[in-house]
Amino acid sequence: MTRLDRYLLSQLMALFGFFALVLVSVYWVNQAVRLFDRLISDGQTAWVVLEFTALTLPNVVRVVLPVAAFAAGVYAVNRASQDSELVVMQATGASPWRLAWPVAVFGLIVALMMTLLVHFLVPASRAQMADRQQQVTENVTARFLVEGSFQHPATGVTIYIRQISELGELLDIFLSDARAGSTRTTYTAERALIVPSDSGPKLVMFDGMAQTLRLSDQSLATMRFADFTYDIGALMSVSARSKRSIDEIMTVPILRAPDEVIAQTRQEPAALTRIVHQRLAQPLLAPAATLLGFSVLLLGGYSRFGLWRQIGGAIFGLIVLQFLTNAVDSATKSAPEAWWLHYVPAGTALSVTALLLWWSGRPRRRPRSATLPAEGVSA
Structure with a gap:
């Protein structure tokens, strides 16, 4: 990687860490308050409340990472534009595709983090939480x-x-x-x-x-x-779990022993295929959202007032991407055989990104009023 790539990547990672910390804190505190009210009312100790809130953290991070990556990309480009850094980069001959390279690398790093979360940490935390909820329920029974x-x-x-x-x-x-x-x-x-x-x-x-x-x-x-x-x-209406949820099982056991997983979860084979492809497609949302916001901001030129219109367009694109993701999740739940739909949101965002990068790299003609007429000009 060149010095320019390392500079942009360092800026993106620093901003990503800040936005991820803020968003995770807000989202996690919101869930922790609800857990606190429910568990304390059941007579549980503060240590149990802390344990439950810690077990919800991997899923919170999974939800927040694509949004944090998007916010980091948009903020970095907007700041570079206001500081004239983006203008200098483009003046040295860096094309939109060239500038998008460190952003793509940053998106892949976030995608690797999400892969670790969706395939391992989130299922493990959900399984542990289900077991602890069963134990807490039995403790509530004893409390009577x-x-x-x-x-x-x-x-x-x-x-x-x-x-x-x-x-x-x-x-x-x-x-x-x-x-x-x-x-x-x-x-x-x-x-x-x-x-x-x-x-x-x-x-x-x-x-x-x-x-x-x-x-x-x-x-x-x-x-x-x-x-x-x-x-x-x-x-006292307390019974052990008769089956496990598919969300509590890691992806590797699903692929290695699908028959055993089907017996534990009582799910159809098509449902297992759907959940595996859903987990494979989720990490793709991070680079797709980041590149989408980056490409939208490249459509604007230098302005002392910033790129507020482009920022609004990027946020609208993120909302559409999330809406499309939710629609695909609902559609595949009713039709698990349509697992390929999980790749549509990320594929659509990357296609729009390619179109916007091509459009922003086109040579722009100056208005005719800004050019001098060829005739009637004296030395």
Whole structure:
């Protein structure tokens, strides 16, 4: 790379870091506030809130990077125009295609960052968050078990615990279940534990008795037990995940073992193909948006008032690009076999960029009023 390329690239990277930091902070704080309200209301600690907000960070960065790259490209060109640097570069013979080279390299660097995010970091963070949400849900279930008072976690169910030991044991537990309507079962036990399982948390009672009253004839059946398991997860509408989301699985396992992924996610093969191509196309939006904004700003000449009209046109182009991306995502969800549509937004932006670079590189004719007539001019 020449000194000019390194200079432009350094300017773009510095501005990109600034805009990315600002946008990520704003977006992340907005999500953190919502998570804080929800988790604190559920009785979670500040450490759990911090963990959840950290797990949302990779997806926030993925969303913000193309916009930050676009803002860096537009701001760098506008500042170079105001400082007459762009005019000097063009006066030395640098064509729009030549000036676009470091911008393309910058876009590819951002695309590599996004590739790492969409294929590895974002799925890993979503999988970890899903597991932690399940654990937090089970903790919320345990929070309903309060010692020394009668609790009614569901209609027809009453639980009383005399004491909860420091080891987490529930001492002298009473549980009445009248949900069946025709029968009423009362469980009493000297101690109990809440045990997590694949199908949700279970209440394991030891050294107790179960009394079942049949309401039709008022008959009572009694059974003593050494240990008995009660599904408290189903009682409190808490159940383990029956399937994984495709967004929680990295791209490499999807390509290596698609049958296993289909069994885990219960998705059709076409849906797996769609998600893989969606992840492959997402990093292309960074160089496409950056080059689009750069090419639009090259259409304007030097002005003391800046390139505000071109900046407005570049922002409008970014909005159209995002609108097209959202439309493609919606279309492919209903028709997964049309996975090729994911490449249309980036391809369209790059095609428009090529057209604008060609147009800005055309020789511009001066107005006829600015030229002197060939006849009638004396020495």
